[in-house]
Amino acid sequence: MGRRTVVAVGLSVLALVSACSSDTESGSTEGSVTVTHAYGETVVPADPQRVVSVGLTEQDTLLALGVVPVGVTEWYGEQPDATWPWAHDLLGDARPEVLTQDDGIQFEKVTALEPDLIIGTNAGMTQDDYTRLSAIAPTIAHSDVDSPYFEPWDQQTRTIGAALGKPDEAEALVENVRTRYREAAEAHPEFAGKKAVLLQNAIYDGNAIAYQDGLSTDFLTSLGFEIPSELDAFVQEEDAQAYIPLENLSVLDTADVLLWATESPEDRATLEADPVYSSLQEVRENRLVFTDAITAGAIYFTSPLSLPYLLDSLVPAFESTLAGAGAATTTAPA
Structure with missing residues (x-):
């Protein structure tokens, strides 16, 4: 089963924090x-x-x-x-x-x-x-x-x-991940209240695919980020992604940073060749984070092992970009 197929079915129910x-x-x-x-x-x-x-x-x-x-x-x-x-x-x-x-x-x-x-x-x-x-x-x-x-x-x-x-081991595993995210958020108060949007790696059939506020973006909100509510207008069914047509891509300008789950340099080059993408305020101001393939995989896996790995990759990139150092590309931790 392909990643995009499964993502469309269920990625929006990924969770970082659940009481269940x-x-x-x-x-x-x-x-x-x-x-x-x-x-x-x-x-x-x-x-x-x-x-x-x-x-x-x-x-x-x-x-x-x-x-x-x-x-x-x-x-x-x-x-x-x-x-x-x-x-x-x-x-x-x-x-x-x-x-x-x-x-x-x-x-x-x-x-x-x-x-x-x-x-x-x-x-x-x-x-x-x-x-x-x-x-x-x-x-x-x-x-x-x-x-x-x-x-x-x-x-x-x-x-x-x-x-x-x-x-008991399972509960300790859950608590360890939560603690790491809580500590990362405390160490980076500059993340608090900033609006971030997670997007898939490319424009598909004329749409950018973003993730609304919910379980799929809890790894971001656990770090203090907020997900713009403007994305909700582009969600066609409950727990689905937001499919944003190119002509409406300016809705992304409500974000402070865009996180593109790219999997190769070619993904980024393809995005940058699109004139509509290039017109976005975040793009003009380089408030962007692009992922490497392994970090993108960690986002999609959302497991008790991938989530700590994701922290080590994403936090430095967000820190750099929000400090005004320009667009950042994650590096998979050794």
């Missing part, structure tokens, strides 16, 4: 846990050893909780082992089987991996998918029936932590 948590309880079997999700309850035996991630980003949370999956799913980016730089070191010498969702969940390959737990909190899992996967091994789906993709990252972390028998 999974319903879990001790199971009747000693050491097991029962996890409640969109399709019912799953009893997970204690200490699963062969965990398969059939969703797009769950490998990050598994690795952050000390579990190396035997199978992971490629979303986009073609990273080694479908695992991005912020998480890859945690694989150690392991080389998990890489699955895809190009034609849906690969049930036969999942079966061949002989899992004792299947994680699909960000898999777009249907009831039929869940039934088929549950016949292979205990399966954990998304918690909210309306969020088959990209439930809040902290909710997913708690769900996965509960399934692994590591609820």
Whole structure:
């Protein structure tokens, strides 16, 4: 499944801060846990050893909780082992089987991996998918029936932590990320109240695609930024992105800084060749941040591993641009 397709479906429900948590309880079997999700309850035996991630980003949370999956799913980016730089070191010498969702969940390959737990909190899992996967091994789906993709990252972390028998570790992981963002905001009071707009990497079909105030931009608001409400007029359905036609692109002039999730120098060059883009006040005044490909990936992944990585990349760029040093391009942290 392509990144833009999934982004259009569910990126707007990404979260940095959510009060939600999974319903879990001790199971009747000693050491097991029962996890409640969109399709019912799953009893997970204690200490699963062969965990398969059939969703797009769950490998990050598994690795952050000390579990190396035997199978992971490629979303986009073609990273080694479908695992991005912020998480890859945690694989150690392991080389998990890489699955895809190009034609849906690969049930036969999942079966061949002989899992004792299947994680699909960000898999777009249907009831039929869940039934088929549950016949292979205990399966954990998304918690909210309306969020088959990209439930809040902290909710997913708690769900996965509960399934692994590591609820305390999961809670500590969530709190660590929140603390880092809170400390970054406190260290940069100049971000407070500034208006920022996150946009995709290019003009698509005559539209700039921006993200309205909501869960998809919580990483910005957690740093103190505000999202211009003027974007809302270009949102055609709830929880969707704002599709801004070129003739209305001046609405972006309400922002203090534009964050373009570019993935290559060519993306930036293409934008700069557009005369309408070049007419924007932020462009004329160089109040711009462009991302490298890895930082863009971290924005889209929004996991307990990518979010701290994102801080290290974005904060210096925002600091520089808002100090008047001109447009900044992020550099992926080493």
